[in-house]
Amino acid sequence: MSRNLKPKPPGQPRHRRASRRWSMLKKPIYLYLTAAILLVWSSAAVAQEAPASVFSGEAKVVADTIWVLFAASLVFFMNAGFAMLETGLCRSKNAVNLLAKNLIVFGLVSLAYWAVGFGIMFGDGNEFMGTTGFFLGGNDNSPAIGEAYDGVFSALNWAGIPLNAKFFYQLMFAGTAATIVSGAIAERARFVGFFIFSILLTSICYPMVGHWVWGGGFLQKMGFYDFAGSTVVHMVGGWAALVGAALIGPRTARYFEGKSYPIPGHNLSIATLGGLILWLGWFGFNGGSTMAADPAAISHIIVITNLAGAAGGVAGTITAWIYFGKPDLTMTINGMLIGLVSITAGCAFVTSGSAVLIGFVGGIVVVFAVDVFDNFKIDDPVGALSVHMVGGFWGTLAVGLFSVGPEKFSWYTADSGPAMGLLSGGSFSQVGIQLLGLAIVSGFTVAFSYIVWTALKYLSGIRVTLEDEKLGLDLSEHAMEAYPGFLGDEHL
Amino acid sequence: MSRNLKPKPPGQPRHRRASRRWSMLKKPIYLYLTAAILLVWSSAAVAQEAPASVFSGEAKVVADTIWVLFAASLVFFMNAGFAMLETGLCRSKNAVNLLAKNLIVFGLVSLAYWAVGFGIMFGDGNEFMGTTGFFLGGNDNSPAIGEAYDGVFSALNWAGIPLNAKFFYQLMFAGTAATIVSGAIAERARFVGFFIFSILLTSICYPMVGHWVWGGGFLQKMGFYDFAGSTVVHMVGGWAALVGAALIGPRTARYFEGKSYPIPGHNLSIATLGGLILWLGWFGFNGGSTMAADPAAISHIIVITNLAGAAGGVAGTITAWIYFGKPDLTMTINGMLIGLVSITAGCAFVTSGSAVLIGFVGGIVVVFAVDVFDNFKIDDPVGALSVHMVGGFWGTLAVGLFSVGPEKFSWYTADSGPAMGLLSGGSFSQVGIQLLGLAIVSGFTVAFSYIVWTALKYLSGIRVTLEDEKLGLDLSEHAMEAYPGFLGDEHL
Amino acid sequence: MSRNLKPKPPGQPRHRRASRRWSMLKKPIYLYLTAAILLVWSSAAVAQEAPASVFSGEAKVVADTIWVLFAASLVFFMNAGFAMLETGLCRSKNAVNLLAKNLIVFGLVSLAYWAVGFGIMFGDGNEFMGTTGFFLGGNDNSPAIGEAYDGVFSALNWAGIPLNAKFFYQLMFAGTAATIVSGAIAERARFVGFFIFSILLTSICYPMVGHWVWGGGFLQKMGFYDFAGSTVVHMVGGWAALVGAALIGPRTARYFEGKSYPIPGHNLSIATLGGLILWLGWFGFNGGSTMAADPAAISHIIVITNLAGAAGGVAGTITAWIYFGKPDLTMTINGMLIGLVSITAGCAFVTSGSAVLIGFVGGIVVVFAVDVFDNFKIDDPVGALSVHMVGGFWGTLAVGLFSVGPEKFSWYTADSGPAMGLLSGGSFSQVGIQLLGLAIVSGFTVAFSYIVWTALKYLSGIRVTLEDEKLGLDLSEHAMEAYPGFLGDEHL
Structure with a gap:
């Protein structure tokens, strides 16, 4: 992501200085001796300064690849x-x-994104979609081609790692977008509908949005910034889920005579484990989006990410404590998660203080967001919409509010990051761009999701029958139970 | 593994070119000025090209070590x-x-492989076993000794990382081989028998096979290729498990009057979690087997591994859907796992298209493999044989079928990989070698396992009594329950 | 940690040689030609020798940062x-x-350690505490300032990674110290008390002790060594837990008429999973404490750590088998954990044989330690005291017994490690220093914890009512259940 975070050609400054120094020497013959003297110094200089400049070429590719594969592994674990x-x-x-659903979806996405999605998202093409690079068939434009990069074509050539590593990392993001959907439509959606929707979402919708923002598309050109995917991943996944949840309808007996009846989850031990795994995965989600092991950048991003998640978790806990009278564990989890979603767009552009604030606001909002969706009878069993859509919106907006502005961090230049945020002393312009980008992505994702879910409704069906819902989807859709004989065993 | 993937001395080609360029300058005095001029250019060139050649020596050792320890951590997590x-x-x-069993086995293997196994597997010795290097007492042949390597002795000196890192990585593989056994003999085997068998398997049998294939032994010399262990780890673990399962006999009431009565597992939530952890771990299992952070190689291998796992999971799901009428979660898990096992031998040698095919075939086969074992009344509660033995066989064979042949990938030369596979346009020869290797390893492992399990049968007993089986091994073998008072608590 | 493990300025020796070689050339004009000749050689030499010396400067910072962030992620996962x-x-x-408690505590610690703790622990100040660097506001003293380091100020400037990376890694340790407490006071402590105690522990007590040992404080100056935190993390967490457990009192009906009635845990599946995650996390806990990717050091440390954990697990299993007649799973877990705690202080200073011995002794002791605490009616539901306090004590003492002495390992000099241990042929002196350090840290932590827990007792209450304890803290403190409708669902 953040394909704008174009690293300066490493060591270039020093090299340019060096070649300028030399170019004046190439002309007059009588300067040869001077050249020799200078060479003595400069060679010594090369030897002594070498450490400062050698981190480029193969060594950099190796380090960047290790970092990205490590980060990708963390994001994979988010499954x-x-x-x-x-x-x-x-x-x-x-x-x-x-x-x-959560297991098969990554299998499906792996194949779909390999065959189609990655090409649409990062392949050469136009401002709306890539049209090359399917089945990993594109040229490996690594290491970076440098000056040939023009912002539209060869979207990922700013990163020097092998094409396979770029694909592997990006695949994990596609998987995340798809998996957000499964939670919001849980407990009443048909398996086959989700199966097909996941393939289409990650073959077409997600990669197109990704192309606009990260693949050299029109939103990127417009100056819209979403460092690691508050919009691209979480808004897309969130809207696709919301449309699905709305069209499939709430679980039976979830809303009755104008009142909302929450249905508690059956296993908070594994839910909390899941929350902690997601927190861990987010270090890769945000930290790896540099696609390079820039020590200052990745250290900053990871600290920022953690602070926002922590602040969100604390805020969610305290808000629920005050609001419900008890510290509600699910609100600790949701607060932490919305903190992480919220910082995703801006983690490379804001200070640690802003990160705490962004996360804290997210953690407060998430407690009330559930009620808002409830008022519209959008039934979201796991809070996916409150976390990913609300957090995605807030995080994308926060870029326009809190970004410190270019040149404050070594990795954040006018070319690679947003204008100074409104609350950091900047103007409204970045806020406007962020909102415009949100509107465009939201509109497209809603339209796409509406068409696909509606088509699936007539083709395969998207909701189980009332009898099947009562029986449970495990028996009706899979003919299995999750915990047979859990408390003692009648077999034998 | 893949101790053949001997990296070329890094940077050498360019250095040789450089010294050739210079050597012509050393002779005539009147060339000094020319030298000076050339130096101007070449020094600038050194400064600019330096990055391309510096990745060797200490920097490479550091990167390789980080990569291997990261990969080893992923494989550890497979426990x-x-x-x-x-x-x-x-x-x-x-x-x-x-x-x-799954917890103690890694403790036992850690001690046994440290004391004995690692020396037998990679210590200097003969073509059948290493006879030195016990208790990590061998010379640390890192960084690579280079020319001194002769294919028999100092098996791991092609890798430049410290001996401790080599041991740590290899230990994880030994642990995997042992842990495969515990699943297939579950629910009726005595704890003490498994305890002793694990020690012997990882002290003797597994390291000997490992020596033959990766430690400079006769199979390696024969040209048998198993990049990351379809044979060495999964066939060995699988055969050891099969012999154990056969000798211990099926669970009571599992087969009755010629029919098979499957016994469902009690907790598919943690089983699925386990499956996803294994998928994650496989990135380290295959990706780390380079024992070096070669960016192109590790990126390729990880993508290939993931595609095969994904294809296997999708194939298993669809096959079960067609065959049983429902998408069976356990077949999604088993399909994914056999996809991963199948690609383990060839992940460095095949294309992404082949990986998808290999995984897909594996995912289909695994659904039917269970029935085959059932026909022989080999009771395998967790499907370990279908996954590891069948997958191990198919994966090892696939090397002979799908390998692209040397020089197609930068890391795959005639010295470091198999001949072109039959279906890639090659001959039968590699297929023959792969089958021969499979036969030898299988024969040895079966014989070893038969002897040890039979000895244990008379010495310690390998099967619990019928009463204990009815009661459950938790109470009979450990005097504990896993979930006491799960649904409310009578204490206090 | 181990802030003494000051790496030698990398590459320096060769550079110094190089500049000496050149300095003799700068003077007489007639040496220009000679200079040119030498340049031919030396430039070639630069090209050829470069690899051996370039691992410093930026490349080293990158590698170190990747390693530390990887290790920090593993330690995070310990949550x-x-x-x-x-x-x-x-x-x-x-x-x-x-x-x-286990989820919110990391959120709280993240904020508290960011705001206050890190500054007290590693900020410039005096021998008792740091007084600067709050809110990550300190100067980024990376890369290492080298000679300016004086053992008191700028405690972490021996490490070359960015300040954010240092903070991130150290934060994980603070989180571990706090989370140890939650287990020992489980099932009867009030949530609010733990909430506040965690903040205070990681804002004040833990960072002060950390400053003494790792931040340039008086224990560090005294020659007290605790490489990765047997004392700083595990003793501090352990004593804080013990004082809490003692003041809060045992669970009702836990001790009755002089007898002890153990209360079994409800889910050994997730407990074992937790144990394995902790084992994994420990590779980062000890291996990352170098704060640098020194290949020899990190490989050694990780192997040593694993061997001690393995030996502890095996010893705990066998001891329980002999003592109770059955291999008790919880004793396998506790044995493994105490092995890991015990090796934490000395993992960089001892041999693999000593590691096995240290872990094995720990694994035996832990089985009996439970009884000791029981005799004092200190009720510790999860064995946290037996593992962390007993293991922390034994591990810290083991440094004085088993350290091989300086210059045996490349990373272990007289400046960066303890004197030779008593059982390695050294004197009593290091044992004495270790015991003195233990006594000081213990005294301080006990005093601090006693004051805070007592204050909380009167301010917020630290123990739930008997009715609430009977009902369970889930309903009384959180108004939720962990497993509602687990075995079938009355909803709908």
Whole structure:
């Protein structure tokens, strides 16, 4: 992501200085001796300064690749986090269904994003979509081609790691977008509908939005900034989930005579485990989005990410404590998660103080967001919308509010980051751009999701029958139970 | 592993070019000025090109060590994956037993492989076994000794990382081989038998096979290739498990009057978690087997590994959907796992398209493999044989079928990889070698396991009594329950 | 940690040689040609020798940062390990409470350690505490300032990674110290008391002790060594927990008429998972404490750590097998954990044989330690005191017994490690220093904890009512259950 975070060609400054120094020497013959003298110094200089400049070329590719593969592994692990969180927050009679969805979705996305999605998102093409690079068939434009980069084509050539590493990292993000959906439509959606929707979302919708923001598309050109995906991943996943949840309708008996009846999840132990795995995964989600092991950048981003998650968790806990009278564990989890979602867009551009504030506001908002969705009878069993959509919106907006402005951090230049945020002393302009980008992405995702979910409704069906819902999706959709004989065993 | 993937001395080509350029200058005095001029250019060139050649020596050792320790940590985590998978797929009355076996086994293997196994596997010796290097007492042949390497002795000196890092990584593989066994003999084997068998397997049998294939032994010399252990780890673990399962006999009432009565596992939430942890761990299992942070190689391998796992999971799901009428979660898990096992031998040698095919075939086969074992009344509660043995066989064979042939990938030369595979346009020869290697390893492992399990049968007993089996191994073997008072607590 | 493990300025020797070589050339004009000749050689030499010396400057910072962030991520994950371990070892009616405590504590510690703790621990100040660097406001003293280091000020300037990375890694340790407390006071402590205690512990007590030992304080100057925190983390957490457990009192009906009635945990599946996650996390806990990717050091430390954990697990299993007649799973877990705690102080200073011995002794002791605490009616539901306090004591003492002495390992000099241990042929002196340090840290932590817990007793209350304890803390403190409708669902 943040394909704008174009690292300066490493060592260039010093090299340029060096070559300027030399170019004056190439002309007159009588300067040869002078050249020799200077060489003595400069060679010594090379030897002594070498450490400062050698971190480029192969060594940099190696370090960047290690970092990105490590980060990708953390993001991959988020699949386990979502699986545990969503399963734990739903009823045991639907546990197998949630586990199956969260497991198969990454298999499907891996194949779909390999075949189609990655090419649309980062392949050469136009401002709306890439049209090359399917089946990992594109040229490996690593290491960076440098000056050939023009912001539209060869979207990822600013990163020097192998194409396979770029794909692997980006794949994890596609997987995250898809897995957000499974939670919001849980406990009443048909397995086959989710199965097909996931393929289409990550083949078409998600990569197109990704192309606009990270692949050299029109939003990127417009100056819209979303460092690690508050919009690209969380808004897209969130809107796709919301449209699905709205079209599929709430769980039976969830709303009755104008009142809302929450249904508690069956296993908060694994839900909390899932939350902690997601927190861990976020270090890779944000920290790896540099696609390079820039020590200052990745250290900053990871600290910022953690502070926002921490502040969100504390804020969610305290808000629920005051509001409900008790520190509600699910609000600690949701607060922490919305803190992480909220900082995702701006983690490379804000200070640690702003991160705490962003996370804290998110943690307060999430407690009330659930009620808002409830008022519209949008039934979201695991709080995915409150966390990902609300957090995605707030995080994207926060870029326009809190960004410190270029040149404050070594990795953040006018070319690679947003204008100074409104609350940091900047103007409204970045806020406007962020809101415009949010509106465009939201409109497109809603339209896409509406069409696909509606088509699926008539083709395969998207909701189980009332009998099946009563019985539980585990038996009706999978003919299995999650915990047979848990408390003693009738077998043998 | 893949101790053949001998990296070329890094940077050498360019250095040689450089010294050739210079050597012509050393002779005539009147060339000094020319030298000076050239130096101007070349020094600038050194400054600018330096990055391309500096990645060797200490920097490379550091990067390789970080990569290998990261990969080893992922593989270590597979212990948790196996523990959750196996426990979840068995009954709650045997959960403590499975947890205890999966936890203690890594402790035992750590000590046994440190004391004996590592020396037999990679120590200097002959073509059948290493005879030195016990208790990590060998010379640290890092960084690579280079030319001194002769394919028999100092098996791991092609890798430049410290001996401790080599040991740590290899230890994780030994642990995996041992832990495969615990699943297949679950719910009726005695704890003490598994305890002793694990020590012997990882002290003797596994390291000997490892020596043959990776330690400079006769299979390695023969041209048998198993990049990350489809044979060495999964076939060995699988055969050891099969012999154990056969000798211990099926669980009571599992087969009755010619029919098979499957016994469902008690906790699919943790089983799915285990499956996802294993998927994650496999990135280290295959990606770390380079024992070096070669960016192109590790990126390729990780992508290939993931695609095969994804294809296997999708194939398993669809096959079960068609075959059983429902998408069976355990078949999604098993399909994904066999995809990963199948790609383990060839992940450095095949294309992404082949990886998808290999994984997909694995995912189909695994659904039917269970029935095959059932026909022989080999009772395998967690599907370990279908996944590891069948997958190990298919993966090892696939090397002979799909390998692209040398020089297609930068890390894959005629010295470091198999001949072109049959389906890539090659001959039958590599297929033949792969089958021969499989036969030899299988024969040895079966013989070893038969002797040890039979000896244990008379010495310590390998099967609990019928009463204990009914009661559950948790109470009979450990005097504990896994979930006392789970649904409310009578204490206090 | 181990802020004494000051790496030699990398590459310096060769550079100094190089400049000496050149300095003789700068004077006489007639040496220009000679200079040119030499340049030919030396430039070639630069090209060829470069690899050996370039691992410094930026490349080293990058590698060190990757390593430390990786290690920090592993330690972060220990939060999930503690959450699962503690929750699994307690009753289901208190599961939400334990999950909530283990989740919120890291949020609180993140904010508290960012605002105050890190400054007190590593900020410039005096020998008792740092007085600068709050809110990450200190100067980034990376890369290392070298000679300016004086052992008191700028405590972490021996490490070259960015300040944010240093903070992130150290934060994880603060989190660990706090989370140890939650287990020992489980099932009867009020949530609000733990909430406040955690903030104070990681704002004041833990950072002060950390300053003494790692931040340039008086214990560090005295020659007290605790490489990765047997004392700083585990003794501090352990004593804070013990004082809390003692003041809060045992769970009702835990001790009755002079006898002890153990209360089994409700979920050994997640407890074992937690144990395995902790084992994994320890590779980062000890391996990252170098704060640098020194290949030899980190490989050694990780192997040593694993061997001690393995030996502890095996010893705990065997001891319980002999003592109780059955291999007790919780003793396997506790044995493994005390092995890891015990090796934490000395992992950089001892041999693998000593590591096995240290872990093995720990694993035996832990089985009996529980009884000792029982005799004093200190009720510790998860064995936190037996593991962390006993292990922390033994590990700190073991430094004085088993350290090999300076110059045996490349990273262990007289400046950066303890004197040779008593059993390695050294004198009593290091043992004495270790015991003195233990006494001082223990005294301070006990005093601090006593004051804070006592104050909380009167301000907020630290123990729930008997009715609430009977009902379970989940309902009384959080108005939630962990597993509602687990075995079938009355909803709908």
